[in-house]
Amino acid sequence: MILSNTEDVPGRAIREFYGVVTGSTVRSKHFGKDLLAGLKNFVGGELKGYTELLHEARQEAITRMIEQAKALGANAVVNVRFATSSVAQGAAELFAYGTAVRVD
Amino acid sequence: MLEALVQLGVPLFLLALGYVAGSLAEQSHYKSIRVRELRFRRMATTNLRRPPVHWRIESVGLVAGSTVVSVDYFKRFLAQLRGLVGGRVRAYESLLDRARREAVLRMKEEAAKAGYDAVINVRLEASNLASPLRNDRGTAGVEILAFGTALKLAR
Numbered sequence: 222m223i224l225s226n227t228e229d230v231p232g233r234a235i236r237e238f239y240g241v242v243t244g245s246t247v248r249s250k251h252f253g254k255d256l257l258a259g260l261k262n263f264v265g266g267e268l269k270g271y272t273e274l275l276h277e278a279r280q281e282a283i284t285r286m287i288e289q290a291k292a293l294g295a296n297a298v299v300n301v302r303f304a305t306s307s308v309a310q311g312a313a314e315l316f317a318y319g320t321a322v323r324v325d
Numbered sequence: 326m327l328e329a330l331v332q333l334g335v336p337l338f339l340l341a342l343g344y345v346a347g348s349l350a351e352q353s354h355y356k357s358i359r360v361r362e363l364r365f366r367r368m369a370t371t372n373l374r375r376p377p378v379h380w381r382i383e384s385v386g387l388v389a390g391s392t393v394v395s396v397d398y399f400k401r402f403l404a405q406l407r408g409l410v411g412g413r414v415r416a417y418e419s420l421l422d423r424a425r426r427e428a429v430l431r432m433k434e435e436a437a438k439a440g441y442d443a444v445i446n447v448r449l450e451a452s453n454l455a456s457p458l459r460n461d462r463g464t465a466g467v468e469i470l471a472f473g474t475a476l477k478l479a480r
Contacts, residue, residue: 223384223386225446225474226446226472226473227445231375231380233385264342265347265350265394265399265420266350267424268393268394271393271468272392275391279389305452
């Protein structure tokens, strides 16, 4: 599966459109990690626990989007975008979406 | 007496800790950023949506890099002081600058590892992570995400 955030796959022509595909996951922060991040708040800098958590979650969202695209018979997803929204205290939704297409 | 000492001492200690640890971490981070930026200087990275027409493209993929950062106690204190009179909050500027450059570097590292030569249509996004500890006062951190379309070019 080819992914891109441009309007087409550079160097290839789009033959068919299969519509918008989406993938999302809602994650809550691990309590231990949260405590560590709370401490880290005094010192500042990168909160590695959160970086990892969000990275994993985004990968999961992408994987789900790809599955949906595969089911439609697509071989690429173009114009991929990401969105993050806070659903509740301590939980975040990671969302990926794009247009499933068939390219040469 | 002892109580007053503790009440005054704890914030002072946290300020000192934030200042020392925060500026040390910032210095070493900037150093590492500069070194890595030089190393990846040759990888073409652009926010143009299309590659130059003369590029012959072999393969395409999505790459991303992200980081979550938070300000230290000392900077937060500085920013609160600044909030009284308004104006430029330098303490936060450097934090966001570091985070953006780090995210872009991670994206480039991912692209290099996968064998890509360039990244086009680079986008940078920031999102606030609400703090569960402080009833939404302040933030737990900011996530900076950099992503783009990586290209492998035919030689």
